[in-house]
Amino acid sequence: MILRTLIAVVGFAAAAALSSCSSGYTTTRSNTSNYEDELDGVASYYADEFHGRKTSSGEIYDMHALTAAHRTLPFNSIVRVTNLDNxxxxxxxxxxxxxxxxxxxxxxxxxxxxxxxxxxxxxAPVLIEVLELGQRSGR
Incomplete structure (x- = not known):
């Protein structure tokens, strides 16, 4: 029975470790809101062809505004993005x-x-720091 429990615990720990390797970013700190305070990975940008089109939040994309797209952070979250190259x-x-x-x-x-x-x-490689989480909505 002890061996079976030990195998289950080791298997669970290995699965948890492997699943964290598959994400597009790494966590350096966590907070209680289930979003990481800091993320890192690769940033890109979108500009001309989307300017004036509706975003997922319903806003019109303005390439001259200080905005961004993220897969999971709530809309209206404020983040600091640091280019790690410069x-x-x-x-x-x-x-x-x-x-x-x-x-x-x-x-x-x-x-x-x-x-x-x-x-x-x-x-560019970037560090993303979550400064303020936006309110979750039905979107």
Whole structure:
């Protein structure tokens, strides 16, 4: 019985460790709201072709505003995004869903990407710090 319990515990721990390896970002701290305070991964940006279109939140995308798309953070969350290549950072408000390319953790507006020097390469490794969680809605 002890051996069976030990095998179950080891199996559960291994499964939990492996499942955390498959996410697009890593957790460096956690908080009680089930969202990480800090995330890291690759950022990209979207600009011209989406300017003036409706976002997932219902807002109209403005490429000149300091906004971003994230897969799971509630709309209206405020995050600080730091480009790890040059240490420049910008605070943005989450108002859309995405990115939809694997291994990317956030899509920035053109202006936000410009502020952290992301335009030339199109992508960059970033650290995302959650400053304020937005209110959850039915979306």
């Amino acid at each position: 240490n420049r950072s910008v605070e943005v408000r989450i108002n859309d869903r995405g990115p939809f390319k694997s291994k990317r953790v956030i899509d920035l507006s053109y202006r936000a990407a410009l502020e952290i020097g992301l335009i030339a390469n199109g992508t």
